[in-house]
Amino acid sequence: MKNKRVLHILNELKPSGAETMLLHAAPYWADLGVECDILATGENIGSYAPQLKNAGYGVFHLHNNKRPGFFLKLNQFVRDGKYDVIHQHAEGASYWTILSLLTLKKKIIRTVHSNFIFDGLLLLKRKFQRKHLSQLGVQFVSISDSVAKNEFQRFGIETKLIYNWAALDYFKVPSVQEKNLARAAFGLDDDDIVMVSVGNCAYAKNHEAVLYAIARLSFDKLKYLHIGHEAENGNEKLLTEKLGINKKVIFAGRQDPLTALHAADFYVMPSRFEGFGIAALEALSTNLPSVFSDCPGLSDFKSFFPDLLYTDAYAENLHTVIEKFINNRDMYVLSAASYHDIAAKHFSIQKGVSAYSALYNAV
Numbered sequence: 001m002k003n004k005r006v007l008h009i010l011n012e013l014k015p016s017g018a019e020t021m022l023l024h025a026a027p028y029w030a031d032l033g034v035e036c037d038i039l040a041t042g043e044n045i046g047s048y049a050p051q052l053k054n055a056g057y058g059v060f061h062l063h064n065n066k067r068p069g070f071f072l073k074l075n076q077f078v079r080d081g082k083y084d085v086i087h088q089h090a091e092g093a094s095y096w097t098i099l100s101l102l103t104l105k106k107k108i109i110r111t112v113h114s115n116f117i118f119d120g121l122l123l124l125k126r127k128f129q130r131k132h133l134s135q136l137g138v139q140f141v142s143i144s145d146s147v148a149k150n151e152f153q154r155f156g157i158e159t160k161l162i163y164n165w166a167a168l169d170y171f172k173v174p175s176v177q178e179k180n181l182a183r184a185a186f187g188l189d190d191d192d193i194v195m196v197s198v199g200n201c202a203y204a205k206n207h208e209a210v211l212y213a214i215a216r217l218s219f220d221k222l223k224y225l226h227i228g229h230e231a232e233n234g235n236e237k238l239l240t241e242k243l244g245i246n247k248k249v250i251f252a253g254r255q256d257p258l259t260a261l262h263a264a265d266f267y268v269m270p271s272r273f274e275g276f277g278i279a280a281l282e283a284l285s286t287n288l289p290s291v292f293s294d295c296p297g298l299s300d301f302k303s304f305f306p307d308l309l310y311t312d313a314y315a316e317n318l319h320t321v322i323e324k325f326i327n328n329r330d331m332y333v334l335s336a337a338s339y340h341d342i343a344a345k346h347f348s349i350q351k352g353v354s355a356y357s358a359l360y361n362a363v
């Protein structure tokens with residue numbers, strides 16, 4: 001049987017959800033009869049393009065300036081590439097991109113990667129667009145239960161649920177020696193109580209809630225390890241100084257998070273919203289007890305992982321939840337001992353790739 005040729009359409013290629021999932025999935029497509037290329041449609045191809053090329057994808061760039069010339073070039077590109085399936089990931093201009101390709105009579109998949117809380121005229125516009133594309137045969141996919149719920153309640157469309165995945169074989173449970181080495185790498189003491197977050201300093205991530213929580217807690221040995229780009233305006237470092245907690249916070253910058261996860265005692269993610277917390281899944285895969293905000297994209301994990309700790313939706317009570325963990329640490333560590341196996345059962349690369357391959361190959 002001839003392999004299905006699939007074109008993934010994304011924005012500028014960055015080390016975020018869809019791109020990292022594609023990177024990890026690269027070795028698995030061929031065994032399921034799928035060949036994948038990637039088209040970046042942002043103004044620039046993006047910093048993650050070399051990694052995706054090295055993984056074996058054909059990586060191309062056409063800037064979607066929303067002008068007729070782009071759509072003509074896109075149609076020609078799809079014809080020349082002899083693609084069987086178009087997989088649209090980018091939200092922006094997705095309606096017009098997909099409409100322009102329908103005349104080619106290709107199978108079209110549209111994955112929704114976040115909980116889009118549109119309102120007003122924009123809500124009406126996107127609702128019409130989604131329903132119209134569904135009626136024209138486009139298959140919508142949600143990455144989490146909360147995204148599926150949002151798409152149905154807000155936009156009135158049914159979606160197929162295919163969970164995001166992570167490189168769970170890489171994000172493994174550390175040995176005692178690995179944990180000790182990881183803590184030493186960050187200059188941590190044996191009796192430090194270390195919480196870690198992974199992610200760039202953006203409004204959605206709500207990292208300032210962690211800083212306020214630290215200031216309200218009286219645990220001298222509590223340390224916060226932050227992995228990810230800091231805010232460009234330096235606000236979080238300024239807030240750390242203002243709150244007088246400099247000695248408790250380590251801004252480690254953007255790096256492979258595995259060492260930090262191995263060094264930590266628990267994970268904290270007080271996001272305002274998520275589509276599906278891949279960084280959270282990576283932390284859970286290392287058997288870290290975790291504190292999440294009760295927001296879309298993180299609340300989904302409740303039904304899979306026992307004894308997760310949740311703040312309110314805006315993490316205003318984060319300090320009390322952290323205190324609860326510290327005072328009952330042994331119990332939460334024991335519950336977390338099953339997290340890697342649970343993650344592997346429900347969120348493996350193989351499971352996600354198999355589900356998408358079935359969609360691509362469906363008549």
